[in-house]
Amino acid sequence: MTSAHHASGVHPVIGVDAGTATLREADRLIHALRDRLTLPAGTFACTHLFRTDQRRGVTISLTLPDADTDAGMVWQELAATLPPGAGLALGDRAHGPAEAVGTARQAAAAPPGSGRAVLYPGVERLTGTVTVADVLDRTAIEHLALLGSPAGELPGTTQVSTQDHVRPEWRAGVLTLALVPAAGGLLAPFEVPNPTPCCADHI
DSSP states (O other): OOOOOOOBTTBOEEEEEOOOOSHHHHHHHHHHHHHHSOOOTTOEEEEEEEEOSSOEEEEEEEEOSSOHHHHHHHHHHHHHHSOTTOEEEETTEEESOHHHHHHHHHHHHOTTTSOEEEEOTTGGGOOSEEEHHHHHHHSSOOEEEETTBTTOOOOTTOEEEOTTOOOOEEETTEEEEEEEEOGGGOEEESSOSSOOHHHHTOO
16 A cells, blocks of 8 residues: 655644653544544554653644645544643644644654654554565555664565554654564564553653
């Protein structure tokens, strides 16, 4: 599958700072928003670690595949759904306290240069064990990198144990999934489900 993501400015990107402190909290928020909002098919939802003089935490970016009509609807739903104190940013538009808007703007500007993708086209197909060819052909993931051999090509028949938790990252505009060897001769995503907080949220 060819990635539906293009450079910021072609597709609307909404930055969100809802006060989430950890990746796990941000993942839960993204899944809650997926269930509550009218997100169009092809939306990317990514997490972004940040640190300011006042605090550190995790912001979210929502990259929408369609024009501003979808962005306006999602914007209104976000403003009505998120708790008081949350910050939103979309181009010149802003909602919420200045400090939260500032970090939301950083999130909106991050993809596709950086970001950890939680929602992306094809993610629902990554359950159980799949092949490298499945990942590349059926999802928006464009590159698989085996740690220790990032430039090597993996055979399409290589099996990947997804653990139902696949979080690729934007690396210079390419949605990339880092893999490590796993039991039984399989590969598995580098990020594991429910990691210890000190490892998952280290900045």
